[in-house]
Amino acid sequence: MMMPERSYLESVREVYADAAHAPQKKLCCTTSALGRLPGLTIPRAMSEMNYGCGVTVHPSDLRPHDTILYVGVGGGMEALQLAYFARRPGAVIAVDPVWPMLEKARSNFRAAAVENPWFDPNFIDLREGDALALPVDDASIDFAAQNCLFNIFTREHLARALSEMHRVLRPHGRLSLSDPIATRPIPAHLADDHRLRAECLSGALTYDEYLSAIVGAGFGTIEVRARAPYRVLDRARYGLDDHLLLESIEVVAIKDPVPADGPCIFTGATAVYFGGDEQFDDGRGHVVERDLPLPVCDKTAAALRVLGRGDLMVTESTYHYRGGGCC
Numbered sequence: 001m002m003m004p005e006r007s008y009l010e011s012v013r014e015v016y017a018d019a020a021h022a023p024q025k026k027l028c029c030t031t032s033a034l035g036r037l038p039g040l041t042i043p044r045a046m047s048e049m050n051y052g053c054g055v056t057v058h059p060s061d062l063r064p065h066d067t068i069l070y071v072g073v074g075g076g077m078e079a080l081q082l083a084y085f086a087r088r089p090g091a092v093i094a095v096d097p098v099w100p101m102l103e104k105a106r107s108n109f110r111a112a113a114v115e116n117p118w119f120d121p122n123f124i125d126l127r128e129g130d131a132l133a134l135p136v137d138d139a140s141i142d143f144a145a146q147n148c149l150f151n152i153f154t155r156e157h158l159a160r161a162l163s164e165m166h167r168v169l170r171p172h173g174r175l176s177l178s179d180p181i182a183t184r185p186i187p188a189h190l191a192d193d194h195r196l197r198a199e200c201l202s203g204a205l206t207y208d209e210y211l212s213a214i215v216g217a218g219f220g221t222i223e224v225r226a227r228a229p230y231r232v233l234d235r236a237r238y239g240l241d242d243h244l245l246l247e248s249i250e251v252v253a254i255k256d257p258v259p260a261d262g263p264c265i266f267t268g269a270t271a272v273y274f275g276g277d278e279q280f281d282d283g284r285g286h287v288v289e290r291d292l293p294l295p296v297c298d299k300t301a302a303a304l305r306v307l308g309r310g311d312l313m314v315t316e317s318t319y320h321y322r323g324g325g326c327c
């Protein structure tokens, strides 16, 4: 994409410097539900700056002693939620290049310490830095997250940001992402609009493009956790032939090697065997116990469907994968 890179990244910084000074109600999904956790009070100033478009904090991904990285800290809500699980000094490294945003996050963490006796702002190591050149050592992170930032980047910058995440993660480390995606390609007159892009409205890729960017950075296992309607770019306001639905997607990408026959992408497709034997074995490493639903990756789902068995159902993707499964 031909876009003078300095000016679009500058627009992004301006938009988020403004959003740090005064909460912007319509920026991203400030109206989305807050992840409530027992004993966690989210300060009001922080909840008003919920600039994410989904959720990246999935407790089942977090293990004791994990080193956590959060890129694009915003008001700090998700970094605080991650600190809720980690509860030790420096456990969450939170990075942002926009100085007013870092300052705002810092003051929100101070407010959070007043409202949450278990929380110490030292749990979060706030660093000035850029997703395109992370101030983080190679292979030092167990769990990384970004919410509603990577969609802003051009394809070249997205590839760089994903490869930075891949660089800093340990082998088998997890990257949790939430971003808008587009149900069809966004036309150039919107994609090249710096302000719309900065506001997370016009940089979105399609589902296939988004996943292939993640695989292209070297992530061999991908879990699609959720997909939901986000915004409509309507014909009249955005100069389109037809309304264009944006969705928000939540994905966890795992730093496993990409298998020779392609990545394992779990989207909620499930195999259920209901035949006469105790189990069905496809002879290729997939054993489906009778009456026990087995989530399968898209590759395995396709291979099992081709068998055309009357006693094995392979459901469509739900885009709501919650763990477990074939490979």
Ligand SMILES: C[S@@+](CC[C@H](N)C(=O)[O-])C[C@H]1O[C@@H](n2cnc3c(N)ncnc32)[C@H](O)[C@@H]1O
Binding pocket: 012, 013, 016, 017, 028, 049, 050, 051, 052, 053, 071, 072, 073, 074, 075, 076, 077, 078, 095, 096, 097, 098, 101, 129, 130, 131, 132, 146, 147, 148, 149, 200
């Ligand atoms: C849409 S907001 C999302 C904030 C937060 N993740 C949330 O869910 O509320 C994007 C955040 O990324 C930050 N940001 C902008 N450009 C960045 C970059 N190049 N690298 C890292 N963070 C960046 C902004 O300052 C802002 O805090």
